[in-house]
Amino acid sequence: MSVATASRPPIRPGAGRASTSSAAKSGGDTDIRLVARSIAQAALEVLAGTRPLIQLSRSLNPECYLALQHRAVLTRKHAARSKGNPQPHLSPMVRSVRACSISESICEASIVVAEEGRCRAIAMRLERADGIWQVTALEIG
Template sequence: MTVATASRPAGRQSNQRTFSGYGSSGSDIDVRLVARSIAQAALEVLAGTRAVSQLSRSLDPDCYVALQHRAALTRKHAARVRGNLQPHRSPMVRSVRTCSISEDICEASIVVSEELRCRAVAMRLERLDGVWRVTALEIG
């Protein structure tokens, strides 16, 4: 995804904030970027355009099994409803909001638009050894 920005006059500063977690430091990965990519990937798994195994490092075992089960049910339902598979357009993340619970725990809500509807994704991320991992995932 590319973003085009207009040039800003030299005297004007950006009012955009970055959020790297609770005790923000420049070397931390922005938790919003992590939440964004995991939400996009999870919806692509449900759409059948991505293998669930690609999320094995980002999801804890319970979330991984639940997503794998839901993807299987979605594929089964889609095969029954649609005779011919239509090309799928990738879901587009519209917004990401995060709330820091502690230094190593953060919750995120993501709005994703698909072809026919918008969906909400909620997740709880915990940082272990400097890596963010999803411990709770809800996809609406």
């Protein structure tokens, strides 16, 4: 008695598996996208007045920290002067995050965030120092 089997194509070494470098790179990109997402969300909450800025002190370099602090103060002053009924704040929702690795320790990210009546773009440059990602440039549109 014979058993008939379907012929299979020859198996190439490494077929169906990602190379170690590309797997590590995609894992690193996933980590940086999560970091960028959380920092962007937190920065918008600081501007809205629902999160204290001090919570971002480890994530932002001194220049970005001072710039965000200044913008938050200006935003609160503008909100106090504007007339009308203030609506309850709804949390911004991150729609997408794109990350580009410049080197092993430098990445740039662009984030699209939906707020109450509009979408905003955020761009940031992150640099890794002592195992911690820190924002060295932050632009909020």
